[in-house]
Amino acid sequence: MTAVSPVLDPEATIGILGGGQLGRMLVLAAARLGFKCHVFAPNPDSPAFDVVHRVTCADYTDTEALDRFASDVDVVTYEFENVPAETAAFLAARVPVLPDPAILATTQDRLVEKNFVAGLGIPTAAFADIPSPGKLKAAIEHIGRPAVLKTRRFGYDGKGQVAIKNGTDPDAAWREAGGQPCILEAFVPFEREVSVVAARGHAGGVECFDVTENEHRDHILKTSRVPAALSERDAAQARRIAEIIAQKFGYVGVLAVEMFLLREGELLVNEIAPRVHNSGHWTLDGASVSQFEQHIRAVAGWPLAKPLRHGRVEMINLIGREVEDYRRYLNVPGTAVHLYGKTAVRPGRKMGHVTRVIGE
Amino acid sequence: MTAVSPVLDPEATIGILGGGQLGRMLVLAAARLGFKCHVFAPNPDSPAFDVVHRVTCADYTDTEALDRFASDVDVVTYEFENVPAETAAFLAARVPVLPDPAILATTQDRLVEKNFVAGLGIPTAAFADIPSPGKLKAAIEHIGRPAVLKTRRFGYDGKGQVAIKNGTDPDAAWREAGGQPCILEAFVPFEREVSVVAARGHAGGVECFDVTENEHRDHILKTSRVPAALSERDAAQARRIAEIIAQKFGYVGVLAVEMFLLREGELLVNEIAPRVHNSGHWTLDGASVSQFEQHIRAVAGWPLAKPLRHGRVEMINLIGREVEDYRRYLNVPGTAVHLYGKTAVRPGRKMGHVTRVIGE
Numbered sequence: 001m002t003a004v005s006p007v008l009d010p011e012a013t014i015g016i017l018g019g020g021q022l023g024r025m026l027v028l029a030a031a032r033l034g035f036k037c038h039v040f041a042p043n044p045d046s047p048a049f050d051v052v053h054r055v056t057c058a059d060y061t062d063t064e065a066l067d068r069f070a071s072d073v074d075v076v077t078y079e080f081e082n083v084p085a086e087t088a089a090f091l092a093a094r095v096p097v098l099p100d101p102a103i104l105a106t107t108q109d110r111l112v113e114k115n116f117v118a119g120l121g122i123p124t125a126a127f128a129d130i131p132s133p134g135k136l137k138a139a140i141e142h143i144g145r146p147a148v149l150k151t152r153r154f155g156y157d158g159k160g161q162v163a164i165k166n167g168t169d170p171d172a173a174w175r176e177a178g179g180q181p182c183i184l185e186a187f188v189p190f191e192r193e194v195s196v197v198a199a200r201g202h203a204g205g206v207e208c209f210d211v212t213e214n215e216h217r218d219h220i221l222k223t224s225r226v227p228a229a230l231s232e233r234d235a236a237q238a239r240r241i242a243e244i245i246a247q248k249f250g251y252v253g254v255l256a257v258e259m260f261l262l263r264e265g266e267l268l269v270n271e272i273a274p275r276v277h278n279s280g281h282w283t284l285d286g287a288s289v290s291q292f293e294q295h296i297r298a299v300a301g302w303p304l305a306k307p308l309r310h311g312r313v314e315m316i317n318l319i320g321r322e323v324e325d326y327r328r329y330l331n332v333p334g335t336a337v338h339l340y341g342k343t344a345v346r347p348g349r350k351m352g353h354v355t356r357v358i359g360e
Numbered sequence: 361m362t363a364v365s366p367v368l369d370p371e372a373t374i375g376i377l378g379g380g381q382l383g384r385m386l387v388l389a390a391a392r393l394g395f396k397c398h399v400f401a402p403n404p405d406s407p408a409f410d411v412v413h414r415v416t417c418a419d420y421t422d423t424e425a426l427d428r429f430a431s432d433v434d435v436v437t438y439e440f441e442n443v444p445a446e447t448a449a450f451l452a453a454r455v456p457v458l459p460d461p462a463i464l465a466t467t468q469d470r471l472v473e474k475n476f477v478a479g480l481g482i483p484t485a486a487f488a489d490i491p492s493p494g495k496l497k498a499a500i501e502h503i504g505r506p507a508v509l510k511t512r513r514f515g516y517d518g519k520g521q522v523a524i525k526n527g528t529d530p531d532a533a534w535r536e537a538g539g540q541p542c543i544l545e546a547f548v549p550f551e552r553e554v555s556v557v558a559a560r561g562h563a564g565g566v567e568c569f570d571v572t573e574n575e576h577r578d579h580i581l582k583t584s585r586v587p588a589a590l591s592e593r594d595a596a597q598a599r600r601i602a603e604i605i606a607q608k609f610g611y612v613g614v615l616a617v618e619m620f621l622l623r624e625g626e627l628l629v630n631e632i633a634p635r636v637h638n639s640g641h642w643t644l645d646g647a648s649v650s651q652f653e654q655h656i657r658a659v660a661g662w663p664l665a666k667p668l669r670h671g672r673v674e675m676i677n678l679i680g681r682e683v684e685d686y687r688r689y690l691n692v693p694g695t696a697v698h699l700y701g702k703t704a705v706r707p708g709r710k711m712g713h714v715t716r717v718i719g720e
Contacts, residue, residue, distance in 0.1 A: 010686070010699045028388055031411045034699025034712065050413050051391045285648070288694045288717065297690070306693040310670055326370070326394075330657070333666040334648045339370045339394025352394065357648065 006096055007202075007301035008074055010034035013054070014299065015073030015095070017087070019046025021340040021350060022079035022276050025284070027051045029292035035300065040069050047341045048079075060087040070094035077253060077299045081107050081274050082154060098299040099253040099274055106249075107274045110152050110183045117269045120248055122241055124269050125260070126186040133174040139184045140164060146187040149173050151180055161219070163187075188268060190260035194228045196242035197280035199294040200251040201304040207294065208239040209287065209307050212279045214258075217319075220348060221278045224315040226286065234265055245272060254295035256280060278317065278350070285336040285355040286313030312358040323351035332356070366456055367562075367661035368434055370394035373414070374659065375433030375455070377447070379406025381700040381710060382439035382636050385644070387411050389652035395660065400429050407701045408439075420447040430454035437613060437659045441467050441634050442514060458659040459613040459634055466609075467634045470512045470543045477629045480608055482601055484629050485620070486546040493534040499544045500524060506547040509533050511540055521579070523547075548628060550620035554588045556602035557640035559654040560611045561664040567654065568599040569647065569667050572639045574618075577679075580708060581638045584675040586646065594625055605632060614655040616640060638677065638710070645696040645715040646673030672718040683711035692716070 008014075014030050016023045019041025027037045027048055038054040039046065049055045054072065058065035066087065070076070076097045078088075081104060088101030106116050114127050128139035130149065140147060145168075151160035162173045164184070174182070193216065198208040213228035214221055228235065242257045249255075256277030258270045280291035289305035297304055318325060323345060329337050339352035368374075374390050376383050379401030387397045387408055398414040399406065409415045414432065418425035426447065430436070436457045438448075441464060448461030466476050474487050488499035490509065500507060505528075511520035522533045524544070534542070553576065558568040573588035574581055588595065602617045609615075616637030618630045640651035649657075649665035657664055678685060683705060689697050699712035 010701070011703050024391070027411075028391055031384070031388055031701070032696075032698050034701045036410050036701065050396050051387075051411055053410050053413065053415070055413070288645075288696065303690050305690070308694050330663050330665070334668050336392075336648065338392050341370070341391070341394045341396065343371050 006075060008035070012036070012074040012300070013038055013072060014296065015040065015069055015076040016048065016079060017041070017060070017076065017083055017091075018079035019043060019048035019055075020079060021047055021342075023048035024051055024340060025281075025290075025292045026077070026079060026276065026295060029290055030296045032293065033296060033300075033302075035296065038069060038073050040065070045343070050341050060084050063090060066090050067094070075299055077295070079275055099249070099251050099255070103249050103251065103274050107272050108153055110150055110271075111181075112152075113272055114183065114185075116248075117245070117272070120244055122244065122269050123266060125188045128184045130174075130182040130184050133171055133179075136170040136174055136182075136184065140170060143184055143186045148185050148187055149177050149182050150185060151177055151182055153181075159219075188260045188262070188270075190268075191263045192228065192230065192261040193258065193270075194230065194238060194261055194267075195224075195256050195258045195277065195279040196238050197254060197256045197277055197283070197291050198239070198242040198246050199254045199291070199298050199304050200246040200249075201298050202252050202301045203303075204247070205304060206243045206246050207304045207307060208242055209280060209283055209291065210309055211235045211238045212282065214279050218348065220317070220319060220350070222317055222319070224279045224282055226282055226309065226313050228261075230261055231265070234261065234267065238267055241267060241269060245269075249274075253298045254280070254291050278353075279315075281338070281353050282313040282315040282355050283307065284338065286310050286315075286357050310357050314356045314358060316354050316356075317350055318352040318354065320347045320349055320351065321345055326352060326354075329354045334358075366435060368395070372396070372434040372660070373398055373432060374656065375400060375429055375436040375451075376408065376439060377401070377420070377436065377443055377451075378439035379403060379408035379415075380439060381407050381702075383408035384411055384700060385641075385650075385652045386437070386439060386636065386655060389650055390656045392653065393656060393660075393662075395656065398429060398433050400425070405703070410701050420444050423450060426450050427454070435659055437655070439635055459609070459611050459615070463609050463611065463634050467632050468513055470510055470631075471541075472512075473632055474543065474545075476608075477605070477632070480604055482604065482629050483626060485548045488544045490534075490542040490544050493531055493539075496530040496534055496542075496544065500530060503544055503546045508545050508547055509537050509542050510545060511537055511542055513541075519579075548620045548622070548630075550628075551623045552588065552590065552621040553618065553630075554590065554598060554621055554627075555584075555616050555618045555637065555639040556598050557614060557616045557637055557643070557651050558599070558602040558606050559614045559651070559658050559664050560606040560609075561658050562612050562661045563663075564607070565664060566603045566606050567664045567667060568602055569640060569643055569651065570669055571595045571598045572642065574639050578708065580677070580679060580710070582677055582679070584639045584642055586642055586669065586673050588621075590621055591625070594621065594627065598627055601627060601629060605629075609634075613658045614640070614651050638713075639675075641698070641713050642673040642675040642715050643667065644698065646670050646675075646717050670717050674716045674718060676714050676716075677710055678712040678714065680707045680709055680711065681705055686712060686714075689714045694718075 256273040288308040648668040
């Protein structure tokens, strides 16, 4: 079965792969619209399990569990990009899976993704395929230092990345990256990091949220601000890039495109996330429709909403022990506190976020 | 155990009696804050069951089920005012129940409620106790026609109400009201119906949402608009009335006070709802905090939020077959669609609502 896009009735059940905070917030958005959800996730402590009646706690390779899951839902979507290809294929043979799992093959591999973006005529940092350590030295010569060596697969929040500075030994860097196929990317002296969260509906229309400016700390998103401080021309260009990517994929749902803004105003695409994205959490309180509802509308075959922003908005992640700050934020007028129901506090773990609408 | 107000950790579990749309929206608000919920309701089709992992489907008189429920939760609250007194007492002996169930004794009985309000020096329509049909004729003489005969208990959405017009036979009216203890109320030629949704926190502070203007159709709320078209003086007086009532009750949580505004500016209290209220649904999209979150904050012992309104807001109930209009509303920019996940469409049944923020 190809990823057809059915138009769901409000009584329909949406299957969600992945039980983290993104899955949880997708469930909450679906519930507002009357949908039922069924969450499939391997971890019994999945935050999404708390907010849904039907859950399957099983491994992504458990075909019996996947089969039962598929027969219980009307459409399947996912909260994360590392859905195993076999899982997606197994499900797609039984029930519509949106966005089309074929897209995962592109976004799960940094090299394929970069080639895809470059093939659309959209600028990226200079990059080189590093299939083996032998190729790394020449690539560093070509691209120059500083650069970043990244594993092609399974990287997020800075995992699987090694900085190539002056004096970094290529062989040591290769080993540090796990001795697996990599991509070498030129280090980009960016002015700002921005992202566009965009939704494409089943009829092919695209709605972009306003360009968001992001600050990372230890490779983890710490703060998003919207609107980003860039010219209207650059903002329009950023939205256009996201729209081109969504259209080229024939995407149905929400995706995020992370970009670097250079001093000269050039925008380089850094990464595509084929899912709702942390830099879109501000939409929960700062816009007339959230990224989560927009995604649910798209995969349900419902019309996208036109997003209207309530003002300037700031989103701050509560990471690790910072979650304790929720008490303070509860007392700040106009600030919305979101906690993800995670009991174990670990360094670098996203425990919640707060959103503040600052007025016009 | 008296209704002490513990300060909950975000990992705590909130027990909710009642599984309708109000319970459902309370669960969704609690989930945003990281809380787990356990919903207790007798109807297996309860809309709240879809959005929560732990449910008990049992009768309110099932003490075994209530006992298990009480031992699984850190605090109990309710979505409706007709919680049986025995149920509330049984639970309150085992776990904090908020708001204090003693308040239900007042609000479950129109006569006791009216006497309570009048005892606070707050105006109401003229009313008389009608314990038996023999008292009705004299009371009609005294109060005048038109008037309304209402059962003292279990009335909502116009149920249990009989209009006493010119020519209405008192005995027939008594029979139509079910031949049970009633209250006779003078008909009030009101200019507007308004309500105040107010929260009182465990520390005793009260936060009122802006006064809402309500239009009913066939005794069921159809439209709410905020701010209500009344003078700042009248609005302040309406909020003051709600605050006096909340304070007198020592209330913890959200309550709603429905009032009639007379042509001369006088405000008469019509009804108190000791729970979140349909006329506060606009707060989900039209304010920086919703009535549901405010209630959860209060029963969790967390500080109340200062509600900031996003603009003029309109809320329209989707009743019975009107639910089909959701398709049209999905395309109206700035309009949020809420569906309650009810499968059976019945005349007069509240199926969902839409909220529109209209700007300043």
